[in-house]
Amino acid sequence: MPEMPEVETVRKGLVQLVKNKTIHSIEIRYPNIIEGNTELFLEILSGAKLINIRRRAKFLIFDFDNEYSMISHLRMEGKYQVRDNVENFDKHVHVIFHFTDKTMLGYRDVRKFGRMKLVKTSELNKDKSLQKLGPEPLSDDFVFDNIYPRITKHKKNIKTVLLDQTVISGLGNIYVDEVLWMSKIHPETSAVMLTNSEIKKIINSSNKEIKTAIEAGGTTIRSYVDSRGKSGQFQLQLNVYGRQGEPCERCGVKIEKIKVGGRGTHFCPNCQKLVK
Ligand SMILES: [Zn+2]
Structure with missing residues (x-):
């Protein structure tokens, strides 16, 4: 599944390739x-100019010059491709936007889980999928006073809490494991038990991790490729994710893999001790 840094890479690619096209x-x-209504989707977007592409957590927001915006979620493995010949799209391309300059933007999704939705730009903040999202790393509201109460009101383990997009958004399974390793917190620690200093470490590590990942263009897990066909270069820098059995970069003890809240979880049993 593309994580937030990959979606940001896709966004940047789309801005370069299709912004200002009609x-x-x-x-x-x-x-x-x-x-929603497909006929209306076609009617409203035909003739519309794409003036910007934004992102909120893992949602892409395409803004048009007619006061409408399209919310797009790639889910498991959706991708956007830009081509100048319709024959260059394969059978997994399900939606094709033809631009007036004869280029086209295709949405390819083998598993067909991705979704697009048209809303009025002025009503984006009322959209249920966007409204429930918690603050995301690197944003203005990702600060201690805001994040501390959001996390510590939960009794569940911190791994599950950080994955909950309504608490904080934008951290998927890979990044949560990395952030907890950087913060030296055991993934099964109850969120309510975390100290001020541990929450600060989570905030700083999340910002650092997401910044690095965005700069590197995201991770390359499964079939993710950005809209220009370039793969992310970040996977070599992962410290715990997928490294079970290998020595911890910090202390040399073997990384372990367990299940936490049903999700495969990687941690260092020496650096990340469970405090009860
Ligand atoms: Zn260690």
Whole structure:
């Protein structure tokens, strides 16, 4: 599943490749990708100019010049591809935006889990999927006074709490493992037990991790490739994720893999001791 840094890389690629283009027509080959009325989707977007592409957590937001925005979530393995010949899209491309300059943007999704939805730009903040998202790393509201109460009101383990996008958004399974290793916190620690200093470490580590990952273009897990066909270069820098059995970079003790809240979880049993 693309994580937030990958989605940011996709966004940057799309800004370079399709910003300021005008939609001539749209081809919908698999209507279930579109949430809501497909006819309306076609009608409102035909002739619209794409003026910006933003991101909130893992949602891409395409802003058009007609006061509408398209919210797009790639889910498991959705991708955008830019081509100048429709024959260069394979059978897994389900939505094609044809621009007036004859180039086209295709949405490819083998598993068909991704979704697109059209909303009024002025009503984006009322959209349920965006509204419930917690603050994300590197944003203005990702600060101690805001994050401390959000995390410590939970009795669940910190791994599960950090994965909950309504508490904080943008950290997926890979980054939560990395952040907890950097912060020297055992993934099964109850969130309510965390100290001020531990929450500060989580905040700083999250910012650092996401910043590094964005600069590197995201991780390369599964079939993720950005819109220009370039793979992320970040996977070599992971400290615990996928490194079970290998020595910890900090202390040399073997990284372990366990299940926490149903998710595969990597940690160093020496650096990240469980405090009860
Ligand atoms: Zn260690």
